[in-house]
Amino acid sequence: MKARTSPGNLSLYWQYIRIHARSGVQYKGWWMMLIQVVFVVFSDVISTLLMFDRFGSIGEWSIDRILLIYFTAVTAFGLAEVFCRGFDTFPFGMVRKGGFDRVLLRPRPLALQVAASAFHLHRLSRPLCGLGVIAFLFCKHHVIMDPARILMLVSALLGGFLMYAGVFILTSGISFFTIQAIDWIYIFTNAGYQVTRCPVEYMPKALYRVFTFIIPVLVISYYPMSVICGWGEPMWKGWLPLPVGAGFLLVSWFVWRFGVRHYKSTGS
Template identity: 35%
Template structure:
């Protein structure tokens, strides 16, 4: 019953957030279009790269487009759900509004996830879906039930991973606000890095993206499984079937750090 009550609360918070934005449809539409057009510049850059040089170390534009589309869908959903953690230090802690959330008898993380669900993230999500459609045609991807299941599993793991990064960013706010820009290296920088095959990067960077922030586990290995392509780095074929679990493990570790941060928190007193 408590779980159902928490889920109902999350649904109500999310509905209230979306309803508030819907009161200004022009603004919501412009922000959504802005997200779509802003991320489209990245698509044009990738197209220009492959148009100029052709294949890049054996990777075709359709295959890289699959990386791009899947990763941007992951981040769009996580960014919509994790907005509360993103603004925790700059808004909620400074104004003392966080104290009000602490008084409510519901999970704190769930309240933050429903705090500010942004309609504008639909722009990035739509763009990611369009790129996935482009990748399907360019790479001749046969979306069999097995490949669809892998893609959905990778999507869920990727959402968990990016949400975990946002949770860590919010956790950092309990100690300092000025260093939050460092966390953007993991969010937006992570999105940029995961949009390309890991085989293109230096060995030390591949280790970081596999074992520290497991972006390769939610994007690179599942995409190889969807494409039916052997890993040039030598990973086994079954890797993409289980690697998205790393995203859920990362989220669990992030929430452990979150609980430590909440215990460290001292009220503003105002």
């Protein structure tokens, strides 16, 4: 039976997050981290900007089009990093050091404890920058934001968030077995959204398939943007991100559960 004074799960999650945030700002240079992530976000696109500057557009594909797709993926990734950071650091922080043993002892949902085991204020920079760029480009191209379009954008970001949260949870699930050697996961996270820099029409088939059917980065970024801005994809594809993201998360969830059941402690 739950003690009466113990908070509900959601408020427990926020309490964790608040504590992490407050301990983070104890460092004199904490605000520099916010700026640092802004630097990272924009320096990542320097090469794309300079290439378009030198080479001009690629047919219909202007720099703005690429940036819209790219930053949709970046924002979704950023949101997952903010709210599921614990899963991101889980393989190193918990499995290898054996800290997961402690988590198992507490009578609270595992996923909640792991997700809230880390929170970095500066990770907020990435989704905020992404949203800023998307808003700027929408204004620049006079994209009319009627309720349907706003809803589609929100559902795309939410779907992307679920997908990337799924990637983190999947990695954590796999790390129960591999313990380390999970660097390849960057292919699906930080390196993964780099594929959105390539115009979809000119993308090699293999690359397109991997990032549509295996890890649906293009589904959560290219399709909704194409529908919202009217680049020619059919309406129904714009509504795909949410169900696809949720589906991906569900599969990851099973891998995670499977991993937890087969967990053997490595710590001391």
